[in-house]
Amino acid sequence: MPKIQAPKGTRDFYPADMAWHRHLLDAWRRVSVRNGFEEVDGPIFETLELYKVKSGEGIVSELFSFRRTGGDTDFAIRPEFTPTLARMVADKANALPKPVKWFATPNFCRAERPQRGRLREFWQWNVDLLGLDTPAADAEVIFTCVDLLAELGMDATQVRVKVSHRDVVKQVLLTLGVPEEKLPGAFVLLDKRDKLTPAEFTKQAGGLGLDEHRVERFEEVCRRKYRSGDLSHLARSLGMTEPPEDLALLDEQLRAFGISDWCEYDLGIVRGLAYYTGTVFEVHEATGVERAVAGGGRYDQLIELFGGPAMPAVGFGMGDVVLTNVLADKGLVPDDVAPRPDAFVFAASDEAAAGLPAVVSQLRRAGLHARMSYKTTRNVGKLLKDATGCGARFAVILGDDVQVKNLETGEQKAVALDGLAGAVTD
Amino acid sequence: MPKIQAPKGTRDFYPADMAWHRHLLDAWRRVSVRNGFEEVDGPIFETLELYKVKSGEGIVSELFSFRRTGGDTDFAIRPEFTPTLARMVADKANALPKPVKWFATPNFCRAERPQRGRLREFWQWNVDLLGLDTPAADAEVIFTCVDLLAELGMDATQVRVKVSHRDVVKQVLLTLGVPEEKLPGAFVLLDKRDKLTPAEFTKQAGGLGLDEHRVERFEEVCRRKYRSGDLSHLARSLGMTEPPEDLALLDEQLRAFGISDWCEYDLGIVRGLAYYTGTVFEVHEATGVERAVAGGGRYDQLIELFGGPAMPAVGFGMGDVVLTNVLADKGLVPDDVAPRPDAFVFAASDEAAAGLPAVVSQLRRAGLHARMSYKTTRNVGKLLKDATGCGARFAVILGDDVQVKNLETGEQKAVALDGLAGAVTD
Numbered sequence: 001m002p003k004i005q006a007p008k009g010t011r012d013f014y015p016a017d018m019a020w021h022r023h024l025l026d027a028w029r030r031v032s033v034r035n036g037f038e039e040v041d042g043p044i045f046e047t048l049e050l051y052k053v054k055s056g057e058g059i060v061s062e063l064f065s066f067r068r069t070g071g072d073t074d075f076a077i078r079p080e081f082t083p084t085l086a087r088m089v090a091d092k093a094n095a096l097p098k099p100v101k102w103f104a105t106p107n108f109c110r111a112e113r114p115q116r117g118r119l120r121e122f123w124q125w126n127v128d129l130l131g132l133d134t135p136a137a138d139a140e141v142i143f144t145c146v147d148l149l150a151e152l153g154m155d156a157t158q159v160r161v162k163v164s165h166r167d168v169v170k171q172v173l174l175t176l177g178v179p180e181e182k183l184p185g186a187f188v189l190l191d192k193r194d195k196l197t198p199a200e201f202t203k204q205a206g207g208l209g210l211d212e213h214r215v216e217r218f219e220e221v222c223r224r225k226y227r228s229g230d231l232s233h234l235a236r237s238l239g240m241t242e243p244p245e246d247l248a249l250l251d252e253q254l255r256a257f258g259i260s261d262w263c264e265y266d267l268g269i270v271r272g273l274a275y276y277t278g279t280v281f282e283v284h285e286a287t288g289v290e291r292a293v294a295g296g297g298r299y300d301q302l303i304e305l306f307g308g309p310a311m312p313a314v315g316f317g318m319g320d321v322v323l324t325n326v327l328a329d330k331g332l333v334p335d336d337v338a339p340r341p342d343a344f345v346f347a348a349s350d351e352a353a354a355g356l357p358a359v360v361s362q363l364r365r366a367g368l369h370a371r372m373s374y375k376t377t378r379n380v381g382k383l384l385k386d387a388t389g390c391g392a393r394f395a396v397i398l399g400d401d402v403q404v405k406n407l408e409t410g411e412q413k414a415v416a417l418d419g420l421a422g423a424v425t426d
Numbered sequence: 427m428p429k430i431q432a433p434k435g436t437r438d439f440y441p442a443d444m445a446w447h448r449h450l451l452d453a454w455r456r457v458s459v460r461n462g463f464e465e466v467d468g469p470i471f472e473t474l475e476l477y478k479v480k481s482g483e484g485i486v487s488e489l490f491s492f493r494r495t496g497g498d499t500d501f502a503i504r505p506e507f508t509p510t511l512a513r514m515v516a517d518k519a520n521a522l523p524k525p526v527k528w529f530a531t532p533n534f535c536r537a538e539r540p541q542r543g544r545l546r547e548f549w550q551w552n553v554d555l556l557g558l559d560t561p562a563a564d565a566e567v568i569f570t571c572v573d574l575l576a577e578l579g580m581d582a583t584q585v586r587v588k589v590s591h592r593d594v595v596k597q598v599l600l601t602l603g604v605p606e607e608k609l610p611g612a613f614v615l616l617d618k619r620d621k622l623t624p625a626e627f628t629k630q631a632g633g634l635g636l637d638e639h640r641v642e643r644f645e646e647v648c649r650r651k652y653r654s655g656d657l658s659h660l661a662r663s664l665g666m667t668e669p670p671e672d673l674a675l676l677d678e679q680l681r682a683f684g685i686s687d688w689c690e691y692d693l694g695i696v697r698g699l700a701y702y703t704g705t706v707f708e709v710h711e712a713t714g715v716e717r718a719v720a721g722g723g724r725y726d727q728l729i730e731l732f733g734g735p736a737m738p739a740v741g742f743g744m745g746d747v748v749l750t751n752v753l754a755d756k757g758l759v760p761d762d763v764a765p766r767p768d769a770f771v772f773a774a775s776d777e778a779a780a781g782l783p784a785v786v787s788q789l790r791r792a793g794l795h796a797r798m799s800y801k802t803t804r805n806v807g808k809l810l811k812d813a814t815g816c817g818a819r820f821a822v823i824l825g826d827d828v829q830v831k832n833l834e835t836g837e838q839k840a841v842a843l844d845g846l847a848g849a850v851t852d
């Protein structure tokens with residue numbers, strides 16, 4: 001029979017790949033929990049209708065959707081978590097203690113052309129804080145994101161959190177002379193600015209009714225970055241006497257959480273034309289290679305859109321594919337993240353071999369990670385090499401007696417069977 | 427807008443549900459790892475073709491399958507892991523160190539009518555050992571299953587591992603006088619015996635060409651259970667002088683692994699008409715309520731069927747739904763499995779409140795699970811109740827100084843800010 005392949009854009013996780021994948025998922029969960037978020041999850045597929053609420057018909061072509069034979073409902077494998085989260089919050093909004101601090105680490109599928117940083121199946125960390133509309137809530141969510149980046153070994157020179165605020169950008173565009181009715185067009189232009197040549201950008205900016213001088217100012221505003229803690233500089237660039245209040249309050253909180261060195265203001269960050277209402281942010285590798293590592297912001301009207309009560313909300317998503325690419329580029333994907341055995345058990349004689357199952361099961365029942373040799377050889381030298389090869393801390397050698405060898409120090413001693421578990425946890 | 431519902435037969439995991447779900451997944455992984463299995467995973471959907479290899483066209487109606495607009499390939503959300511595992515092993519068979527010991531804890535979808543113990547989306551623990559065709563390998567896999575049941579608090583009086591062996595059953599049927607050509611019919615009858623009335627069973631057994639006396643013997647053989655360690659009894663029932671060798675060798679290994687008290691021989695266990703070739707087993711609640719908690723066996727020809735080399739294999743699957751039902755029946759689903767905060771931080775004055783983010787972020791960066799109060803009240807008594815309510819071990823009270831209160835002992839003391847992390851890990 002010819003071998004069948006995995007679907008395009010999906011991954012098979014063999015043990016070494018899975019060890020890293022599990023390491024990443026565990027880090028997402030550990031950081032979420034210590035930041036006070038509670039884990040949730042939803043179904044792997046939802047009604048197609050659910051995904052149209054936020055994204056309209058346009059989303060359908062990006063989904064893996066299906067209908068049961070004889071059924072009347074279209075379903076789709078989840079492409080993101082936000083609609084599920086909004087449905088779950090809307091359904092139990094009054095019963096949930098506030099603020100709602102939820103995280104999830106689900107897999108998603110999108111019918112996109114597979115390319116670097118973008119696969120058809122991927123995992124994404126979702127962190128959401130609902131019920132608070134304060135800059136402190138925005139900053140706590142951004143802190144949680146930074147806490148993860150630091151947990152995986154990155155520092156503020158390697159990644160940047162690019163922060164913007166939709167109301168501030170709107171205010172800036174109006175100040176620059178973009179007429180109210182051309183604001184949506186200006187947002188579209190901001191969102192796609194990196195895909196345009198400078199000439200094309202200037203031309204399209206001119207179409208917004210800006211003269212050459214104002215196009216230049218517009219370009220400067222959306223290309224320039226301002227350090228957190230230096231908002232007066234941004235104010236001067238914009239010809240304002242005071243920094244925009246929304247950014248000033250957020251900046252104060254980013255400093256209070258101790259993460260202003262990771263952050264910069266970048267008014268070119270728009271996060272598509274999605275449902276964001278205030279603060280928006282993206283995490284990028286510092287030199288600008290790769291896609292965004294994470295992205296999020298405030299979405300104060302979404303829970304209502306899904307039939308729930310008015311509830312302010314802020315959150316972000318971080319995918320596993322780009323994150324792993326960036327970490328690998330920085331040498332931060334170690335190859336020793338697989339679980340390490342406490343003991344590797346083998347028999348030095350055929351007579352002793354019958355005792356292997358009892359010894360191994362005794363160790364495992366004591367909670368110890370115990371492997372054993374399945375070979376028929378009784379060559380102790382070769383078997384010790386196998387023990388070292390699998391990374392075990394101790395070798396347990398069954399012969400006329402039971403010997404325990406510490407594979408780091410080389411120390412070896414005979415132990416009583418009933419003291420074995422203790423001897424390999426020393 | 428009217429609220430949209432989750433698809434029928436799927437689950438929303440709110441924090442309390444998810445805490446149990448995570449506890450279960452963690453237990454599956456912990457037990458797998460200590461038994462020397464390595465984690466793997468595959469795509470959430472595969473080509474429909476992959477699922478037909480093992481199960482034929484009959485499987486299609488049980489799947490959530492789909493085809494992309496304009497595409498020429500049918501896909502299906504995975505209904506089980508074995509085809510993915512067989513594909514992955516077949517693809518890299520020669521490069522994989524032997525034996526291959528893999529586990530996975532994926533979610534699956536089946537388009538079945540939701541009922542007790544059976545949902546449309548469920549999680550299943552898969553444990554497989556490939557490359558060994560010994561009774562010791564069968565017993566190690568069964569040990570791993572039992573190790574999990576014990577890990578979750580069950581004992582041998584609450585669940586039974588019902589073991590059979592396809593070759594032994596075949597031999598018994600032949601001995602009883604079932605003609606070779608009627609063996610498939612006899613296996614079908616064994617598999618559905620629990621769904622038939624005794625009269626209906628007797629009638630159908632008669633159709634196999636057995637006289638009344640032999641029908642009685644057949645019935646006795648497939649209904650009677652024999653304790654592990656008492657195979658001579660089984661031999662006598664079958665009119666044999668010696669127990670069947672396949673069971674005798676397996677029994678020896680089950681005793682070597684110390685799990686014979688959990689096991690019994692039940693020749694009525696067939697595991698459907700699937701691909702099993704030798705040992706088969708199912709785990710059932712002892713009184714017989716609920717569906718099977720787990721099931722598996724030896725499948726020595728499957729890797730070849732998927733285009734790989736000949737490779738013996740043994741494994742099992744355990745679903746989350748029936749397992750949780752059985753554990754709940756036994757009072758073994760504790761409600762305190764959510765992560766417990768190390769510290770709950772609050773301000774006793776408005777002046778001190780500005781320092782909350784710095785204190786909380788300091789604790790979190792030190793790896794501690796730190797929550798904080800989002801309330802504007804400064805009433806220390808009420809806030810201490812919140813701290814106790816969330817299960818925190820320590821309250822951290824910001825006022826003129828920083829006080830740490832041990833919520834178990836009631837002991838309270840002032841600490842320096844730079845010693846705070848140490849003070850809440852005491």
